[in-house]
Amino acid sequence: MSVMPAAHSGETRLSKASDRLIALLPVLIWSVYIFGARVITLCALSVGFCFGLDYFVQRYAFRAPAGVRTDPYNAVYGLCAALLMPVAAPLWAPVLAAAFTVAAKNIHYRDTRRVFNPYIFSAAAMNLLFRGMMTCYTRPLAYFNAFSFVIDGGLIEKYRVLSPLQYMAGGSVYEDGLLPQFIGFSQGTIGEIAILALMLGSVWMFLRRDGNVLGTFTFCALIFVLAYAFPSKDAEPVYYVFGTLFSGAMIFIAVHALNDGATMPMNSLGRVIVAAVCAVLIFAGRKIFPGFECGYYVILAANAASPFVEKLTRPRVPGTKKKAAKSG
């Protein structure tokens, strides 16, 4: 019988959370440039309330010991929840999003796996409850007051534009072309527009061995292939392929949501399978319900199915029979 290790590696929960924050940093910086200081207010509120609410949940609901009431991952989840909002959202929105995030963060399957990705759950709930507000996008470089609790409706309407996904719902592609979309001069939620910044962050993540590069690649490649195989009726195929990939938080999902360890299968094969199924379902969803951001709901379904996928794809323990390995 073994005993416990007397040493531990340098990787801690804090260092892992820091890696995720560093990966999100380029997106945050770019978003502040594109949408102004209001991004900082929204993110700060979301992160702050995530920490505060989670502290209360841990202390009073779970009676967690003093040292583990503050989770550094609240910064990651809070930031992601804010990044999946439009910049014109009122300041109560990140507070409510933080509440959804903390609620999802504390729902576990068999005491170990989280049932839903917290920030995706938050984004999905906010989209369901406040669809009009959450899909109200304004054009880049139109800066709003950072501290206005609610932005005046007239002002929003003045700068309101359709997002690339909303363009595609009409059967065409984003009229400003692909390069602005790739660099991040397009409209959408705060975090989804900066494709280049998201890719830079993903490089850091994969270099730090955080996440599964194969899963992300499978997702993107499959979307690419499907979009090429089933193009929109009057859209130019190559534009449509990249437009599909760059619109509607697709890259954000590929980089961050598919690599959230607590809600995705831990083994590589499981992640690849989940990524592939997500790609197919999201693409099919977009075809069936044009303009509807089904990515969040597909990810939530994938989260719920992950424990079972993990069980089915668990590598066989050497020396055991196949049947026994699956029974676990």
Added chain:
Amino acid sequence: MILKFPGGAAPEQKSQYAGKRIEELTDCSAVCLKIPENAEARCGLRENETVDRGSFVALVGGTPVYSPVSGLFQGRVSMNDGDYYVIVSDRRLREQRIFEPETRDLRSLGFAEIQKSVRELGITDSRSGLPLWKLMERLRGGCRRVVADCTESDAVCGISARICIEKCVSVIGGVKILLRATSASRGVLAFEAGKTRVREAFEKHLGADSPVVCARLQEKYPYNDRALMNAIYLAELGRNETAADRGVLIVSAECAAAVYDCMASGMPMLDRYIGFYGDGIARGANLKVPCGTTVHDIAEYLGGRARKTPVFENSLLNGAPAGGAVTASTRAFIAQEKQKRRRTPCIGCGACAAACPVKLIPAEALGGAGAEAARACIGCGACEYVCPSGIPLVSMINKRRARAAEEKGGDEL
């Protein structure tokens, strides 16, 4: 080419001791020769009988045990961690020679003769703690390869590297004798890829047509049979399978060197090469000590040990507490405070699954799942070492294993 294998934990710290020469410790107050549990032991001495270095002491599990010091035999003594034969040293190092050096041409010796010699000379393998003749016995189905495991038992250690550098000829010679004994076609010297001086030392003595070759391994711990077989031969061992079952004899570098030295000198294996490292000791060193030297004597020789600092045997990864003395399976002592990490919820990073050498998902034990996993766990501790959330995975798997044993009536384990 660096050979890779699945699982294991890549250490962050590098050994500072691979560059330190092996020191010889002869001045010990007493030696305690451990009697393995359930082993039949027939003592050949009376209490308070005077012994010389090299005198026959007992036959333990069919393997002769010799006195590594001259002094007074105290008999069989029970201690906390088992029974020992205790000899109080007179510090005179009187030597008794039982066997004559091997004068026959080694190429003329067969399996049975070499196995008989290594049995009579009491040569044991420090990787497994088993006598070498017993390891050879397992190769009845034939032997294809002989591997000298020149890797360390932990990242902080440096004794195997020193053995390879200072006793390079003996290690290669020992492998060649075992090749002759087993009729295996090729010998392999496996060591960590980062040990460039070990590589240089071996390459200096190995010709292009030598049957012995070098294998540079990825630096990850532990290097057990499974890891070595996977890295060198891409073979996946089963749960209860050993390298010997696949026709591969794996011995430690110390054991290989002992085969050559003992057969050449006619002296049994009386000394062990070990390391004593860690923050809890005044100075760390690579040492040659008589078998059964107490931890206390070694610590005294090295300037003393911090009080209450625990001493671990062989590896911090596994965290096994050291016994009172150097045994057949001792490769290093590490005196270091146990690192503690506050337990936080699982983040599902998958690091434990990546580190597991038997392809388990150790985090499954958190949810009470994974009975099969619990049975297959080899308890290397790699999963808990890499866990960023500080989850006591090893003890959780042990609990799961115990529960599975209860459910199945205990007969399956």
